[in-house]
Amino acid sequence: MTAVADLAPSVSDDPDARHASVSERPLSGVRVVECAVYIAAPSGGMALARLGAEVIRIDPIGGAPDRGRWPVAPSGESLYWAGLNQGKRSVVIDLRSERGREIATELATAPGPDAGILLHNRARRSWLDDASLRRHRHDLVHIVVEGLRDGSPALDYTVNARVGVPYLTGQADGAGVVNHVLPAWDLLTGATASTALLAALRRRDRTGLGALARISLEDVATAAMADLGWLADAQLTGSDRARHGNQLFGTYGDVLTTLDGQPVMVIAMTERQWHALQAATGTTEAFASLATTLGLELDTEEGRYEHRALISAVLARWFAEQTLDDALEALRRTGALHAAYGSLAQLARELARPGTDSVVDLVDHPGIGTVLTAGSPVRLSDVESAAMSAPRLGQHTTEVLSGVLGLSHAEIGRLLQDGVVAGEAA
Amino acid sequence: MTAVADLAPSVSDDPDARHASVSERPLSGVRVVECAVYIAAPSGGMALARLGAEVIRIDPIGGAPDRGRWPVAPSGESLYWAGLNQGKRSVVIDLRSERGREIATELATAPGPDAGILLHNRARRSWLDDASLRRHRHDLVHIVVEGLRDGSPALDYTVNARVGVPYLTGQADGAGVVNHVLPAWDLLTGATASTALLAALRRRDRTGLGALARISLEDVATAAMADLGWLADAQLTGSDRARHGNQLFGTYGDVLTTLDGQPVMVIAMTERQWHALQAATGTTEAFASLATTLGLELDTEEGRYEHRALISAVLARWFAEQTLDDALEALRRTGALHAAYGSLAQLARELARPGTDSVVDLVDHPGIGTVLTAGSPVRLSDVESAAMSAPRLGQHTTEVLSGVLGLSHAEIGRLLQDGVVAGEAA
Numbered sequence A, B: 001m002t003a004v005a006d007l008a009p010s011v012s013d014d015p016d017a018r019h020a021s022v023s024e025r026p027l028s029g030v031r032v033v034e035c036a037v038y039i040a041a042p043s044g045g046m047a048l049a050r051l052g053a054e055v056i057r058i059d060p061i062g063g064a065p066d067r068g069r070w071p072v073a074p075s076g077e078s079l080y081w082a083g084l085n086q087g088k089r090s091v092v093i094d095l096r097s098e099r100g101r102e103i104a105t106e107l108a109t110a111p112g113p114d115a116g117i118l119l120h121n122r123a124r125r126s127w128l129d130d131a132s133l134r135r136h137r138h139d140l141v142h143i144v145v146e147g148l149r150d151g152s153p154a155l156d157y158t159v160n161a162r163v164g165v166p167y168l169t170g171q172a173d174g175a176g177v178v179n180h181v182l183p184a185w186d187l188l189t190g191a192t193a194s195t196a197l198l199a200a201l202r203r204r205d206r207t208g209l210g211a212l213a214r215i216s217l218e219d220v221a222t223a224a225m226a227d228l229g230w231l232a233d234a235q236l237t238g239s240d241r242a243r244h245g246n247q248l249f250g251t252y253g254d255v256l257t258t259l260d261g262q263p264v265m266v267i268a269m270t271e272r273q274w275h276a277l278q279a280a281t282g283t284t285e286a287f288a289s290l291a292t293t294l295g296l297e298l299d300t301e302e303g304r305y306e307h308r309a310l311i312s313a314v315l316a317r318w319f320a321e322q323t324l325d326d327a328l329e330a331l332r333r334t335g336a337l338h339a340a341y342g343s344l345a346q347l348a349r350e351l352a353r354p355g356t357d358s359v360v361d362l363v364d365h366p367g368i369g370t371v372l373t374a375g376s377p378v379r380l381s382d383v384e385s386a387a388m389s390a391p392r393l394g395q396h397t398t399e400v401l402s403g404v405l406g407l408s409h410a411e412i413g414r415l416l417q418d419g420v421v422a423g424e425a426a
Helices: A002-007 A040-050 A079-084 A098-108 A130-136 A156-162 A184-207 A217-227 A230-237 A271-281 A284-294 A301-306 A308-319 A324-334 A344-352 A397-403 A409-417 B002-007 B040-050 B079-084 B098-108 B130-136 B156-162 B184-207 B217-227 B230-237 B271-281 B284-294 B301-306 B308-319 B324-334 B344-352 B397-403 B409-417
Strands: A031-035 A054-059 A089-093 A117-120 A141-146 A211-216 A252-257 A263-268 A337-340 A360-365 A369-374 A378-380 B031-035 B054-059 B089-093 B117-120 B141-146 B211-216 B252-257 B263-268 B337-340 B360-365 B369-374 B378-380
Touching: A031 A040, A031 A098, A040 A054, A040 A079, A040 A117, A040 A141, A040 A184, A040 B184, A054 A098, A079 A369, A079 B217, A079 B230, A089 A098, A089 A397, A098 A130, A117 A184, A130 A141, A141 A184, A141 A217, A156 A184, A156 A217, A156 B263, A156 B337, A184 A211, A184 A217, A184 B040, A184 B184, A184 B378, A211 A217, A217 A230, A217 B079, A217 B344, A217 B360, A217 B369, A230 B079, A230 B344, A230 B369, A252 A301, A252 A308, A263 A271, A263 A308, A263 A324, A263 B156, A271 A284, A271 A308, A271 A324, A271 A337, A284 A308, A301 A308, A324 A337, A337 B156, A344 A369, A344 B217, A344 B230, A360 B217, A369 B217, A369 B230, A378 B184, A397 A409, B031 B040, B031 B098, B040 B054, B040 B079, B040 B117, B040 B141, B040 B184, B054 B098, B079 B369, B089 B098, B089 B397, B098 B130, B117 B184, B130 B141, B141 B184, B141 B217, B156 B184, B156 B217, B184 B211, B184 B217, B211 B217, B217 B230, B252 B301, B252 B308, B263 B271, B263 B308, B263 B324, B271 B284, B271 B308, B271 B324, B271 B337, B284 B308, B301 B308, B324 B337, B344 B369, B397 B409
Parallel strands: A031 A054, A031 A117, A054 A089, A117 A141, A141 A211, B031 B054, B031 B117, B054 B089, B117 B141, B141 B211
Antiparallel strands: A211 B378, A252 A263, A263 A337, A360 A369, A378 B211, B252 B263, B263 B337, B360 B369
């Protein structure tokens, strides 16, 4: 591991690379207080940290319930927690104590045009009530992430159950429900929250108005179903579209298997992609003659969708005679849209290889070691978007209380002694 | 349909509801020019429109390749296109003509602190080259959505193939790959783009600096795999975690089936949820005695994850004896985290019911009719987030050329006549 890390140091450890930045990161100076657990809100906060914001994550003593979430490193430290809190500052406060809640409130409502921004998913905590907070700062930008629209708890998997996706996933002839694995609604809700936060901040910059914005996993998921036209389709037809297995809906796309048993995703959405796919697989004449003899329209997306089983059957013969390498080479040559499937372990091996250009880097995290860590997927031409390490829990408690709230060393010492706040565990 | 629409009018058609807004929408006045197809970039543009931005979507004559994407209404109009372009202004320009590209450039680089913002996914078009555009406006905010990190084309499904998710999805004992159905990477990339755009805009507001930001589906997907800790886990263990079927990873969550054959998702992540689940199903004593007699730790997330098969086996007996209604009632009573599964058609029926409080509303779209349409999933306390209708293709060409570029009626008439721009098709 160390050897690999030496060969491909994280930019944050490399003074030269760090100084390659020519501009300030876009959110430089902006301070966001985050009081949240699990994926949605923390991922939104991290997106802001990656764009340069100072994100102060407040955790209760000992950490929030997501402190130990799997996957974990051999040391027992959570890879999940480290992954979702990179570049944040960690402050630990006893949120059950009156004084602790006061301190958290002061942090969230601190003055200045770049402060007074709060992101949380704890709508039911009375101290996070919007009206109470606004008494401390009337123009607070207050972003609340919720489960259901009515504020009741829900997680990605329970929300997904309600929006129909599990009945559309999996084998075409399968029955029952298939859950997705990716917590897509969490991640999308987090990104929606970061967009909302910046929009509200711009309005405050311009007009002085604060904002309370509530964003639920349920609304994000339901809106997506509507935005894709799927909900309107179900409404107009009164029924669900069929399960498509690995095939795409409304166009041609399918998984084909090579001689060596490897799956390849191929897609022919545009006419150019369709011609490239035929050229790569030597099926141009075969499809032309099928179109003529059977009177099929294959040159439109709709036509390819209708006849997708036939298209796959013809292509399958070619794939069955190629090794994966040969198939990929032929598809690449004609510019056919395709992808080989890879496992997470394969991806990790590939990305850990020195010199690989990707969004991830090897970064050392406290208590974990050097692991593949993402920088910002937003690549600005004039700013480094290097991967950052996760804080230790409570690492920045003293620094933040002193720097943001101006508490004296003696005051902070008393708070630590009284257990109102906690620093890094020894 | 009309009857339903009458009972639950879209807010945009209801003057009273519209006037309930007390503040300006957060991005009111901001003008974004969008030149994009499919899902990612258009969904990012729509998120901004929902927050109040004026989003001008530029399409080529006849529409971009996504103009007719499925699902489609009985009229043949695309529900997908309508879904992803709500609240935008549609301008049609012949982008193969020099004059057309000039006009598009002028729109994207128009002066003013709220303009000069461009979002597109056409990185390979030479007229959208950053340096050329910046000659027209040096502080352009220029957001480019790409497929792969190196700029080559990719779609959600091909990117998903590369990040390992299809090997983790589907039945625990299944083989091969299972594609997701939801274009999660597209949607997440769109939301990442809208966040990036607003961050860059704030920097410009503060410093006068423009920005070029590139965001690829590949980087967004790879970063998510890293952020969840999954990539680091695969790196450290050198192998892939097992497929979990419908069970959650790292905690207890599973699908159980009721007497009437209905699936129910139940989750016990926190201790509170675990106690509520046991109480609802009358299994508290059974699990206590199992824990004692077999020496199992079930009161930690890790323990419940390890013994998830056993937990499900015990719970399955209870579910098999309850109807869905009875099971839901019992789970609700104790506050156990759960969800019944519903199909898209069920969801559509439920949401079309008058008086249902949800993020969607019945909105009339040109050429389509009145369909379930999402408002903003960001609910601001002082602003209406009503669902908006999609434009007709070219509906705003004349208005935008006159209003934004100040072209005269005579000039616009000539452009229309020469086919450089097009209005709404008759």
